[in-house]
Amino acid sequence: MKPSLLSSARILLIVGGGVSAYKSLDLIRRLRERGAGVRVVMTAAAKQFVAPLSAGALSGAAVRDDLFNLADEAQMGHIELSRSADLIVVAPATADLLAKMAHGLANDLASTTLLATDKRVLVAPAMNVRMWLHPATQRNVAIMRGDGIAFVGPDDGDMACGEFGPGRMAEPLAIVAAVEEELRRPTAIPLPSASPSRDLLKDKRVVVTAGPTYEPIDPVRFIGNRSSGLQGYAIAQSAACVGADVTLVSGPTSLADPPGVRVVRVETARQMHEAVRAALPADIFVAAAAVADWRVENVGARKLKKSGTGAPTLSLTENPDILAEIAGSGTERPGVVVGFAAETENVLDNARAKLTRKGCDLVVANSVAEGSGTFGGAENEVYVVSNTGVETWPRMSKREVAEKLVALIASLDRGIR
Numbered sequence: 001m002k003p004s005l006l007s008s009a010r011i012l013l014i015v016g017g018g019v020s021a022y023k024s025l026d027l028i029r030r031l032r033e034r035g036a037g038v039r040v041v042m043t044a045a046a047k048q049f050v051a052p053l054s055a056g057a058l059s060g061a062a063v064r065d066d067l068f069n070l071a072d073e074a075q076m077g078h079i080e081l082s083r084s085a086d087l088i089v090v091a092p093a094t095a096d097l098l099a100k101m102a103h104g105l106a107n108d109l110a111s112t113t114l115l116a117t118d119k120r121v122l123v124a125p126a127m128n129v130r131m132w133l134h135p136a137t138q139r140n141v142a143i144m145r146g147d148g149i150a151f152v153g154p155d156d157g158d159m160a161c162g163e164f165g166p167g168r169m170a171e172p173l174a175i176v177a178a179v180e181e182e183l184r185r186p187t188a189i190p191l192p193s194a195s196p197s198r199d200l201l202k203d204k205r206v207v208v209t210a211g212p213t214y215e216p217i218d219p220v221r222f223i224g225n226r227s228s229g230l231q232g233y234a235i236a237q238s239a240a241c242v243g244a245d246v247t248l249v250s251g252p253t254s255l256a257d258p259p260g261v262r263v264v265r266v267e268t269a270r271q272m273h274e275a276v277r278a279a280l281p282a283d284i285f286v287a288a289a290a291v292a293d294w295r296v297e298n299v300g301a302r303k304l305k306k307s308g309t310g311a312p313t314l315s316l317t318e319n320p321d322i323l324a325e326i327a328g329s330g331t332e333r334p335g336v337v338v339g340f341a342a343e344t345e346n347v348l349d350n351a352r353a354k355l356t357r358k359g360c361d362l363v364v365a366n367s368v369a370e371g372s373g374t375f376g377g378a379e380n381e382v383y384v385v386s387n388t389g390v391e392t393w394p395r396m397s398k399r400e401v402a403e404k405l406v407a408l409i410a411s412l413d414r415g416i417r
């Protein structure tokens with residue numbers, strides 16, 4: 001049998017205040033049985049459900065619960081707590097803890113530690129079914145997934161509150177399995193803001209396109225696509241985090257403007273083309289948008305009506321290829337031009353062909369085949385194709401793809417690669 005990664009792992013377990021906190025005691029035992037070192041942080045509410053003494057006895061170390069305890073901070077401060085862990089596990093994660101994590105609140109030891117970390121975080125939610133299903137909680141979960149945070153559970157079942165449905169904390173052994181899976185994944189990439197590469201793209205002008213385009217058929221209908229814009233927004237934000245002056249030209253999305261980024265909202269490919277030209281010159285151009293190749297030539301001035309003569313015929317005409325134009329713009333060309341290739345088949349071959357045909361320095365290729373979960377999903381699995389070869393990146397959050405890509409672009413910009 002292969003030795004478990006757990007045998008040398010250091011786990012920081014954050015226990016939130018819920019009935020299922022008692023299961024966390026079993027979780028500590030299971031983790032330690034497998035050789036892991038476990039440190040425990042409890043919220044004030046958690047201490048209403050289980051005694052810190054029990055958690056301390058099982059983990060073999062004093063439980064931390066107070067941000068403002070000088071003696072504790074002198075021994076191991078809240079920053080050091082997260083730094084010395086391989087993985088942070090939040091179990092049970094209450095609706096309140098999820099909301100704090102999603103929005104970056106830091107008003108006790110647990111939330112402050114979670115905000116101060118660049119380590120992987122695994123969350124085991126536990127709450128009343130209606131709290132779990134509430135749009136606010138689901139929004140928070142979506143934000144956290146986008147931040148690269150992993151989830152285990154919640155399970156369906158009878159709940160302490162007498163209701164039935166999703167909300168029960170995953171069983172300790174299921175959490176142990178999820179911990180092992182997380183430990184197997186490549187280590188998290190440090191957040192740009194927390195790494196010495198803060199100035200990686202200082203004062204560089206970066207233009208990013210993102211999202212779909214909508215090509216009108218008539219005043220009511222349009223031809224669009226399933227692009228969510230998440231990947232392009234993450235790239236714009238990552239570039240801004242490392243000092244770049246970023247303009248994001250976005251098609252219609254439901255995403256909020258990334259902080260520190262100039263956002264120009266457009267609908268059609270031609271508007272995107274115009275907005276990109278207006279944002280130039282730039283040092284770096286990243287075309288992450290899913291631009292419609294074709295638009296309707298005969299857009300109806302009024303809503304098309306059903307007639308007795310059958311279906312209307314839409315005549316299509318080609319849209320400008322923004323990427324190809326910018327990449328081929330001679331002396332005006334940005335130093336680094338990056339394209340995306342969303343393919344349903346022959347991903348690599350098509351990406352290589354696109355690199356040459358469009359004249360870019362990098363093509364980031366992914367599969368958008370049914371079941372890939374790329375469109376609208378929080379994760380991406382990409383190949384990065386250049387003239388020197390292909391890099392295969394493991395599945396990771398779109399934010400992590402963005403950070404890695406921005407680091408790669410910066411090295412190209414400096415002529416290092």
Ligand code: C5P
Nearest residue numbers: 287288289291319320321322323339340
């Ligand atoms: O040719 P295809 O649409 O597959 O190419 C995808 C790449 O080209 C993406 O980077 C996309 O943003 C860019 N593109 C563009 N303008 C178009 C079509 C695609 O910038 N009209």
